[in-house]
Amino acid sequence: MKKTLFIYLHRMREQLWFRPLLFCLVSVGGALFAHQADGTKLDDLVPGIKLESIEGLLDTLSSSMLVISIFAVASMLSAYSAASNTATPRSFKIVVTDDVSQNALSVFIGSFIFSIVATVALDIGYYGKSGRFILFLFTLSLFALVILTFLKWVDGISSLGRLEHTISQVESVAAKSLSTYIKQPFLNGLPITNPLQVGQSVISKSVGYVQHVDMATLQGLAKEKGLKIQLNCLPGDFIHQNFAIASITPDEKANLEEITEKINGSIHIGATRLFDEDPRFGFIALSEIASRALSSGINDPGTAIQIIGSHERLFFLWNEAIENKEEKTVLYDCISVPKISMADFFDDAFRPISRDGADIIEVMLRLQKVFKSIETIPDKELKQMAFQYSKEAFHRAEEAMKFKPDLDLLKKECLFYH
Template sequence: MKKKLFIYFHKLREQLWFRPLLFCLLSVGAALFAHQADGTKLDTLVLNIKTESIKGLLDTISSSMLVISIFAVASMLSAFASASNTATPRSFKIVVTDDMSQNALSVFIGSFIFSIVATVALDNGFYGKSGLFILFLFTLSLLALVILTFLRWVNGISRLGRLEHTISQVESVTAKSLSKHIKHPFLNALPITNSLSDGQSVLSNSVGYVQHVDMSALQALAKEKGLKIQLNCLPGDFIHENFAITSFSNIEDLDLDEITKKMNDAILVGDTRWFDEDSRFGFIALTEIASKALSPGINDPGTAIQIIGSHERLFFLWNESSENDQKNEILYDCLTVPKISMADFFDDAFRPISRDGAGNIEVMLRLQKVFKSIETINHEEIKKLAIQYSKEAYKRAELSMKFKPDLDVLKKECLF
């Protein structure tokens, strides 16, 4: 049940209509709530408000908000297409869930619905003296909200879908996911020390990417059956029907069909990867933008250099973790979880850029400077890999650059 709610909520968040629907329901509620003030002590305290004055405001809102809403949707769709074309299609999910745009669209459509409902109620004499006064306050407040939202949205829509803004959004989402991984690298479970190679394996019943693992469900199953469960896949891994998603201590008199079903139900598999829990996916999306910028048809090394800077900031999150001396909090003591190799993060972030930018001295210089920078992080594995990838990047440059003075300059920035 928890897994189904998680999936449903995650999918709802990506729907463009979800927030506008909530605001529409709130608007209808506000228009009807004003009637509750009638017949109370407010009748002797509030001013007399003419129906015509409220109706004029409502007519203004209703006649303009639908047009602005259509314009907002068209602008957002244009921005989404721009983000997919100029950056990477993987960035679409981030851009489409942009809070500013969804909030603006919600306010515009909700205001239109409010004005229609309130106008119909007014025409049918639904409000008394106090109700008219409360409705007048609601209308003025809504009008002020619309104006402020529109001004903020006009300022923001100019950036939505632009490459620089998309890069910033992807980096921000990646930083959140990576911080979560650094703080809890084993998903609040135990690391794998002794593999359950002689235990019972559970095969996947799906083909696709692991999107979410319900650790609490696996822990509950382990407690109920007295098992030690080893998780063999993490969010972001691609699995198939012959892949052993889990292994567990082999105990007799167990209903293997029931255990297989429950373990598969605890692991959500889909066609695409999610940024929220897949700490590597953000690096991949950023690097795709850099590779696209370095293609001969676009030839934009400045964007690749900007992406390298994003990677540098992300890797320094490990430096902050070392300074805070964070420890893995154990919530699921019956589960063991594999470790994501640091080399995988380096591959995702730097290998495609060093391959596609090998012939560009500016890109390769910036790449070597980043290796020098992250080599100072208080993390032994990062230090070793920074030197290794510095060597590999220089070897790629040697094969691509024909101008020896460029190679000489590049060699001075290397870590070896």
């Protein structure tokens, strides 16, 4: 339940309006809080501040911050549009959560609201001597914050939406999700070793992508009802209303309706895939960027080669896990979870590139070098997949390339040639 609440809060935090709203509330609170200093010992300690001095600062804030806020929103929307058009629409969710832009917009809008509230409070005589002094300090501090934020934002907006920056952002999010998966491939549950032969199937009541599985709630249900639950879906899977999302044993037909309701409530379904708990989605988004770059209209093999390097770094996360030898914890021993096939990861990462770049020798050479690199990771399944996809990529090149010396050069880089 706590994790589910945390996920909802995280989703809300990603919304463009959340931080500006939060900073606006803080600004209003700060403007009103200054009044609390009135009538205290500070009256004898602080200098008197003329109303004209504070009003001049507040007027400057109110007249400039709204204009800057509008400019910031326009610049951000332009950057988001560029990211969607030059990279992939799937990258929009990542670019829109850029911390620098959201923080800048929050400070600009919050400063504007602060200036309006403080000006109104000054006009009605809300502040005494100490209150005016505290308000003056708040206003100066806000000025300093606005200037520093603006300088940082100007530096950040220059890269926001650019292709290289977008690729870096997508790779970073993909690495975070994949690292979590490598550490917990079964969501802290048990692997499926012997699929349930008997029992009841739990049918989905929704159509869409699995976004989150609430393992704690499922474990509590299993303990309460004396069940063993076998999941048949993972975050990223698309399911429909005739899909068996889980199987349960023992067979308790009398409670099946209640159990079905609770299991469906624990598996959150949405219209789109999310990066957080879907380790394959990052590979897909990166490959989409490469496919667009390899299209005849753009013809940018350099970007595809850059994406191949991103994939290589992501696959070497398995190498780090092997070197660290981290033990897999089992918190939910009543739930068995399927494993994502390594072939799925390779399909997501390399099939689109080997298909769309089959006739470009530079791309195919880089692809074969990546397979040779991945083959050095001490994992049997990774080695097998690297060998298999090296062979498949070469066969695609055989069908597309017409210049025999290019094929001969490519063959020398293939794993099966050595």
